[in-house]
Amino acid sequence: MWQLDEIFKDLTVVAIPTRTSFRGINLREAALFRGPAGWSEFAPFIEYNSAEAEAWLWAALEGAYKPWPMLNRKAIGINATLPKVEINRVNEILNRFPGAKTVKIKVDDFEKDSELVEAALDFNPDFKVRLDVNGGWDLKAALLNLYNYHLRFGNVFEYIEQPVLNISDLKELKKEIPMKIAIDESIRKALSSGFEDVNTYADVAIIKWAPSGGMTRANKLIEKIGLPAVISSALDTGIGISHGLALAASQENLDFDCGLATLSLLESDVVTPAIEIIDGTILVNRVEPYEKLLAKYLVTTDRRIWWQERIEEIWEAGLGERWLNEQRN
Ligand SMILES: [Mg+2]
Numbered sequence: 001m002w003q004l005d006e007i008f009k010d011l012t013v014v015a016i017p018t019r020t021s022f023r024g025i026n027l028r029e030a031a032l033f034r035g036p037a038g039w040s041e042f043a044p045f046i047e048y049n050s051a052e053a054e055a056w057l058w059a060a061l062e063g064a065y066k067p068w069p070m071l072n073r074k075a076i077g078i079n080a081t082l083p084k085v086e087i088n089r090v091n092e093i094l095n096r097f098p099g100a101k102t103v104k105i106k107v108d109d110f111e112k113d114s115e116l117v118e119a120a121l122d123f124n125p126d127f128k129v130r131l132d133v134n135g136g137w138d139l140k141a142a143l144l145n146l147y148n149y150h151l152r153f154g155n156v157f158e159y160i161e162q163p164v165l166n167i168s169d170l171k172e173l174k175k176e177i178p179m180k181i182a183i184d185e186s187i188r189k190a191l192s193s194g195f196e197d198v199n200t201y202a203d204v205a206i207i208k209w210a211p212s213g214g215m216t217r218a219n220k221l222i223e224k225i226g227l228p229a230v231i232s233s234a235l236d237t238g239i240g241i242s243h244g245l246a247l248a249a250s251q252e253n254l255d256f257d258c259g260l261a262t263l264s265l266l267e268s269d270v271v272t273p274a275i276e277i278i279d280g281t282i283l284v285n286r287v288e289p290y291e292k293l294l295a296k297y298l299v300t301t302d303r304r305i306w307w308q309e310r311i312e313e314i315w316e317a318g319l320g321e322r323w324l325n326e327q328r329n
Pocket residue numbers: 132134161162184185206
């Protein structure tokens with residue numbers, strides 16, 4: 001018997017193909033399990049090491065064992081997400097986000113990707129546009145690219161997400177550009193930092209349920225950073241998404257559409273009731289896996305064992321003891 005059988009007795013690992021290559025991923029694996037509060041999801045990306053994946057396991061356990069906090073809204077406005085695709089696929093992809101008023105576009109440089117922005121605005125001229133650079137530019141490239149984007153498209157940009165990685169570069173950039181700056185990697189890779197002078201380099205905080213360590217830690221993080229938050233997901237199944245939706249719904253202030261419609265990038269979800277985008281919003285509900293879909297996307301025994309070992313390694317490195325201690329208190 002697997003030593004963590006008690007906690008993870010329903011552990012089910014699925015692999016769902018993505019519709020387009022996203023972060024270089026074509027197959028998304030996720031470990032699902034159930035606790036007294038409902039279903040939860042543990043799905044750090046395959047390449048993450050144990051230290052990086054630890055917060056994800058804490059989030060997953062909390063999601064299975066603790067009820068959601070009080071929710072301040074029943075539905076969450078979402079943004080469409082446009083990965084780097086051939087231009088002739090843009091409409092097909094954006095049609096999967098019915099009624100979205102905001103689009104987030106993954107970009108490299110202006111030369112290559114301005115046509116994606118163009119195509120998105122052809123699809124919906126009223127889109128608020130977010131560019132996500134994933135920290136891919138240095139300061140000089142950021143200044144040049146954003147100058148060109150601004151010149152070509154004017155004030156369509158809601159914000160630029162992580163244009164550069166370095167905090168000192170973000171500070172320089174913020175003084176120079178007319179657009180707002182959102183930070184994502186600057187938060188995820190520095191969860192324990194104080195964010196004291198965050199106002200000098202960012203306007204918006206991207207917060208994700210699993211990488212932040214779950215509901216309680218994410219809400220503390222939002223409070224610590226003190227910027228308007230955009231709750232986003234990490235290509236989760238509907239189980240993980242439901243927790244992200246609850247995190248968004250628990251906010252007192254939610255001024256921006258959230259990045260919680262990434263299910264549209266997967267070939268299928270595995271939950272019931274199905275998570276649907278209606279008029280640019282998604283309803284907040286606890287969801288459960290649907291047997292037939294679980295069976296369809298179930299992984300091989302090899303992959304299941306890989307995930308069990310991954311959980312075990314993180315558990316034994318100290319998380320297990322901390323988790324059990326917290327349950328006793
Ligand atoms: Mg991002």
